Structure formats: C-alpha cells, structure tokens
Amino acid sequence: MVHQSPRSSAEYTDLLQRWGEDFTCIAPDSPGFGQSDPLPDVKPEIDDFADALIAFLDALGVDRCAAYGFHSGGIILVTALKRHPQRFLRLAVGGYAIWTEDEMQNFGERYLPEWHPSPYGEHLTWLWNRMLEQSWVFPWFDTREEARLSVAHADVPKVAQAVSEMLDSGNAYQVGYGAVLRAPRDIPAIGSEVPPCLISAYDGDPLQAHIDRLGEMPAGWRAQKVSTPAEHQDVSLAFLQEDAGEVAPLLAEDSEEGWLPLDHGLVHWKGTKGGTLVLHGPAEELAEPGAGEITIDVPGHGKSDPIVSPREGGDLPAGGSRPRGSAHAFEESISAAAAKLGAQKIRYPKLPEGDPARLYPDMTPDRFGQYLQRAWQAARAQAFFEPWYEASAANAIPLDTTKLEPAALHTRARARIRAGYAARHYHEFLEHMTKDTL
Numbered sequence: 001m002v003h004q005s006p007r008s009s010a011e012y013t014d015l016l017q018r019w020g021e022d023f024t025c026i027a028p029d030s031p032g033f034g035q036s037d038p039l040p041d042v043k044p045e046i047d048d049f050a051d052a053l054i055a056f057l058d059a060l061g062v063d064r065c066a067a068y069g070f071h072s073g074g075i076i077l078v079t080a081l082k083r084h085p086q087r088f089l090r091l092a093v094g095g096y097a098i099w100t101e102d103e104m105q106n107f108g109e110r111y112l113p114e115w116h117p118s119p120y121g122e123h124l125t126w127l128w129n130r131m132l133e134q135s136w137v138f139p140w141f142d143t144r145e146e147a148r149l150s151v152a153h154a155d156v157p158k159v160a161q162a163v164s165e166m167l168d169s170g171n172a173y174q175v176g177y178g179a180v181l182r183a184p185r186d187i188p189a190i191g192s193e194v195p196p197c198l199i200s201a202y203d204g205d206p207l208q209a210h211i212d213r214l215g216e217m218p219a220g221w222r223a224q225k226v227s228t229p230a231e232h233q234d235v236s237l238a239f240l241q242e243d244a245g246e247v248a249p250l251l252a253e254d255s256e257e258g259w260l261p262l263d264h265g266l267v268h269w270k271g272t273k274g275g276t277l278v279l280h281g282p283a284e285e286l287a288e289p290g291a292g293e294i295t296i297d298v299p300g301h302g303k304s305d306p307i308v309s310p311r312e313g314g315d316l317p318a319g320g321s322r323p324r325g326s327a328h329a330f331e332e333s334i335s336a337a338a339a340k341l342g343a344q345k346i347r348y349p350k351l352p353e354g355d356p357a358r359l360y361p362d363m364t365p366d367r368f369g370q371y372l373q374r375a376w377q378a379a380r381a382q383a384f385f386e387p388w389y390e391a392s393a394a395n396a397i398p399l400d401t402t403k404l405e406p407a408a409l410h411t412r413a414r415a416r417i418r419a420g421y422a423a424r425h426y427h428e429f430l431e432h433m434t435k436d437t438l
Helices: 009-019 046-060 072-083 101-107 122-133 156-182 208-213 229-243 325-340 370-381 406-419 422-437
Strands: 065-070 088-094 197-202 221-226 257-261 266-271 276-278 293-296 345-347
Touching (some): 257 325, 276 325, 325 422, 370 406
Antiparallel strands (some): 257 266
C-alpha cells in the first residue's frame, strides 16, 4: 500500500485494519517521507522511487504481491510495474494524473516551495493553511473560483494528521513529490504483458476527470468513476481479492528496531535487546541508543500508541503512595516493554522542574492551528528558562545557541506536539516513581 505525497503510511491506518481481514497489509513510508530516509541522489526521479519500492520488497522477502496506491502512490506503483512486472499480481490505483501542458505550467515551482523551519515558527502558519485549504482549491495556491473543489472541509483531526506527516518529511517532501510530478504519464502500451490494473476515482477527487484522459489500455486494465471514497475502496478491494489465493510469506524483521504489541497498542523501540532500557523525559522522544542500551518512545510519545484518551485515566488520588489511573498504566506498559525486550534494568530520566499543568500546555489540534505555535514557543522558551514558563531572571539558564537553531527547535516542538496530553500523565508516573525510590 503506497501512500500519496506529501503524506506517509499513516494515512492508511484505518484501511490497514479493514483490508487486514483479507490480506497481510504492508504500508511503507516512501523515501524521504514519514520515518524513511531520503534517497541518496540529489534529485532522484520516479524510476528511483519505483526501484526503492522493489528493494523494500526484497528486504522483506516478498517475491510477488498485489498492491494499492493512491494518487502519487499510484504513479510510483505503475512505474514499478512497468519496470518489474513479474513482482506484482495486480494493482488497484486511486486516481492517475494525466496533466496537460497548461496544467503543468500552472503548477510550476509554486506547487513545491522550499519548506524549512524558521526561528520564530512562521513556517507553521503556512503549513497549517496549506494543508487546510488543499481540499478547498486545487492546486492549493489557486484561489480562482474555477479551482474550487466540491469536497471542501475543515476536518481538524484530518488536517492535523497531514501536518504531522509534513513535520516528519520536512523539505525532503519536495524531492519525492517533485519526482512524481515530473514522471512520464504513459501507462503500459496495448499488447504489453503486464498484470491487471484497476484505476478508479470518486466524485470530488480532482483526478476523476483524468479518467477520460487515460486512452486505450492493455488487456486486464480498466478504469471507472465512482461516487464516494468508500466506493473507491470497495471496488479496489474486490479487484485485489481476485488474486488473493497465495499464502503470505513470513516477513523479515529488523533486529535493532521495531514495534512491540502490548495490551494498549504498539510501542516503538530501538537498540540491543537484553541491554539497559533508557527512558526519555516527558514531551520528548527516544534518542539513539548507546552500546548495550534500548530506547523506546514511551506510550503516547513519538511513534508509540497512547494508553488512554484525554478523557480517561483521571488524575492521581490525593495522598496516594502508588500510581493510579493513567500513571499506573504507564508503569504496567513500561514494565511489559522491558520484559519483552529482555532489559536487565531501567534508567529513568530526571524529573522536569515545575508545575505539570503549566509544563505541558494543551496540544489538542484546533481549527486555526494555534497548538503548533504553542509548541514552538515552548520549545524556544526551554532554551532560556527552567521551568520554561517562568520568564524571569531567577529562572534563567545558561544560553546554548545550538538549542535555538531552527532544526533543534523543530525536533523539540514536534516531540511536544506528538506527546500532547500523554506528557503530563507520564510526568505524574515519573513523579511517583521518584517518590517510591526515595
């Protein structure tokens, strides 16, 4: 399952669950997106991304598979199929772009501007509005009435997810997305010996009109317009199921990084099993482990699933000597992770100074993207004061200019955004662990 640009495999979270009833579903982050490193070439082209996908299948030990891609994910897949037809059973594609010269000229360089963190967070204002308005007009910068879309929305969680994925890719999005836009728009010629493919697009998808531009296709290929995203997914699944008889192979796994399935969800880990489990602080993320160490994103932080929702878990009871509610859940989850990783001991971080209610302001995404600025300003203040919210001479700390570099601010702000409400619950857990130790 190959994602669109500038997104990541996270866009398939729900679809993985549904289609997982019929298939072993694998959704990689394309190079430069999500958690995948960019390709080494300065300006890779679509063939490079297609070959990288085949190399990924090789690493997993997958000889042949069915595949699904949406928009630019479909471009990558069709290119991979043309170059390596023996590796695919069949494809289902959501929209396939066939741009005219005028449309490509309209896109120009404006569609993929440079995107870098700025010292005071101005880039976040652009990012929020770019992701919010891309369902209003297409291209996202074209504010003419003719460019308006029928699928306009202000779905805050949906926009926030797209923003989160862009925070991961950074300016690397330009390389991957650019390769897709420059890709030749030719599908296999009639008479080509290629696996079957279904291309479909729903009402409101800006690529639905491109169905009429596909022209003649090889045997086993067809295209259709459908009414809704759900119908597109249904017809795609039905098409892929026509070759669902093969048994999925055992997949190769990385011995130095992965995700642990626990009762509450998945926990991301990295390092050497059997070593010391090193925990990061609240509103932070795992660091590169040293020799003989394992690091994890504690629940709700980084790439680990949360334990409880903001309305669950509750606060710790007054006078209680042991963690309860969400703090107790942290203890159980971390202990379970340590046991599964064979950790000999756990190293806890220093407890941050300050009032937890003020240390971790609300990071719930809002209609205007203000949570992004809260995270950025907290990241800046952390370089000046401890606790960061006490802007006074009495709370000043020695200035380290490296902590005010945009890349460093980006890392701290992104970690705070990801952690959200879980940071305070984790702080409460560490507070009680410290008291118990004393």
